[in-house]
Amino acid sequence: MSNPNELAHVLGLRCTICGAEYDLGEVEYVCPQHGNSGNLDVVYDYDLLRGNISPAQLAARRDPSIARYASLLPITSQASLAPLPVGGTPLYRADRLGHALGMTRLYVKDDGRNPTASLKDRASAVGVARARELGHTLITGASTGNAAASLAGQTAAAGMDAIIFVPESAPPAKIAQLLVYGAKVVTVAGNYDAAYDLCLQATNTFGWYNRNTGYNPFLSEGKKTALYEICEQYSDLSVNGRPVSLSPADGDHASTHWQAPDWVVVPVGDGCIIGSVGKGVRDLLALHWIDQPPHILGVQANGSSAIYNAWKAGTETIQPVTAQTVADSISVDRPRDPIKALRSVRDTGGAMVQVSDDMILSALGRLGREGAIFAEPAAAATLAGLEAALQQGIIGTNESVVLLITGNGLKDVAAARRAGGQPYRLEPTLQALKALVQRERW
Numbered sequence: 001m002s003n004p005n006e007l008a009h010v011l012g013l014r015c016t017i018c019g020a021e022y023d024l025g026e027v028e029y030v031c032p033q034h035g036n037s038g039n040l041d042v043v044y045d046y047d048l049l050r051g052n053i054s055p056a057q058l059a060a061r062r063d064p065s066i067a068r069y070a071s072l073l074p075i076t077s078q079a080s081l082a083p084l085p086v087g088g089t090p091l092y093r094a095d096r097l098g099h100a101l102g103m104t105r106l107y108v109k110d111d112g113r114n115p116t117a118s119l120k121d122r123a124s125a126v127g128v129a130r131a132r133e134l135g136h137t138l139i140t141g142a143s144t145g146n147a148a149a150s151l152a153g154q155t156a157a158a159g160m161d162a163i164i165f166v167p168e169s170a171p172p173a174k175i176a177q178l179l180v181y182g183a184k185v186v187t188v189a190g191n192y193d194a195a196y197d198l199c200l201q202a203t204n205t206f207g208w209y210n211r212n213t214g215y216n217p218f219l220s221e222g223k224k225t226a227l228y229e230i231c232e233q234y235s236d237l238s239v240n241g242r243p244v245s246l247s248p249a250d251g252d253h254a255s256t257h258w259q260a261p262d263w264v265v266v267p268v269g270d271g272c273i274i275g276s277v278g279k280g281v282r283d284l285l286a287l288h289w290i291d292q293p294p295h296i297l298g299v300q301a302n303g304s305s306a307i308y309n310a311w312k313a314g315t316e317t318i319q320p321v322t323a324q325t326v327a328d329s330i331s332v333d334r335p336r337d338p339i340k341a342l343r344s345v346r347d348t349g350g351a352m353v354q355v356s357d358d359m360i361l362s363a364l365g366r367l368g369r370e371g372a373i374f375a376e377p378a379a380a381a382t383l384a385g386l387e388a389a390l391q392q393g394i395i396g397t398n399e400s401v402v403l404l405i406t407g408n409g410l411k412d413v414a415a416a417r418r419a420g421g422q423p424y425r426l427e428p429t430l431q432a433l434k435a436l437v438q439r440e441r442w
């Protein structure tokens, strides 16, 4: 295997705070001058990449998983990815839902269809690939649940060990999922922030490879593939409303260019996903594969809105909150990746909104009824955020919008039951059924 710290297409790692640059292997996680908040960004040689790979070459690839983008990832080869395909999730029009909102171009990117049912699979795939290349056999992570499940799935596929810290309040389905994948699970008597801090201490004490969001810069690189897919698939679906083929045989615009939608709507907790979507945008602009960036709309729950508050105040300084929201995946006191998040919004001419738990639960139901999508609350927050943005005039009904559905509804059945209401209970007789049909006017 070639040296994972000598990748021709990767120039190094850059601190988001001070701009200091490091070679791969010189540091692994954060800027030493800024401690745990010194998030690093992987820097690429875009001139080299432009010569190595093109939209036309990608269009000819049959593998729909993120392996198709391996040459745009900080790994030596796609062989380092564990044999559990990630990504390649569908992007499709949600016309019934869109029309109900007065929109003609509403799309969903259903990342709940990843192997462990959340977008986090993208991050874990690249984190595990990096760990494998460095020769690690054990990976640790802290998570509100989805990152953990994705790590456990990937380590199961790769035959590695995972030790995972979760808050004891994590939804039972999420904890069950990672136990089934064979991870060692530690439920921490505290919140996500407490689990996160303990996990960092474990990394420093035992040398376990760390897969934490907002700490390990390789994870964002996996998540950015969601944006690549959105643009690649969106180009296929419509250019100015007309279907366009990506087939190289067409020899047209689509073989050299992708098209971005006007807006991509992203739920925000730590800020890692939205930062990664922004990284994907930067990559595609630097590669000249898209001409215009999509605007990024970040959505936070109003009970967990530290990044929204900073955006509103026009600062990159974060004031932690005491988070309280039904959307457990975006319930975060102190976001771990706020700078990349805020810059993603700013640099794409985007915006942020905050939404209440009632709005999230109502959006969860609406997504199911009108969009046929079963989303967990954090993912449903995208629709609540879109509704707020339409109301506030941030997004126009004539614009094209992609909701990034980050996690499947089966992850949190208790919340789904709150949104979906109760079934009818009946004695098993036709007489009782007739009475019900009459009463409910079915």
Ligand SMILES: Cc1ncc(COP(=O)(O)O)c(C=O)c1O
Pocket (backbone or CB within 6 Å): 118, 119, 120, 144, 145, 146, 147, 213, 267, 268, 269, 270, 271, 272, 273, 274, 329, 330, 376, 378, 379, 406, 407
């Ligand atoms: C389903 C889902 N949506 C959104 C998020 C928020 O991502 P981030 O914490 O990177 O902002 C998470 C993170 O756990 C998630 O699992």
Ligand SMILES: [Zn+2]
Pocket (backbone or CB within 6 Å): 015, 016, 017, 018, 019, 020, 031, 032, 033, 034, 038
């Ligand atoms: Zn720094």
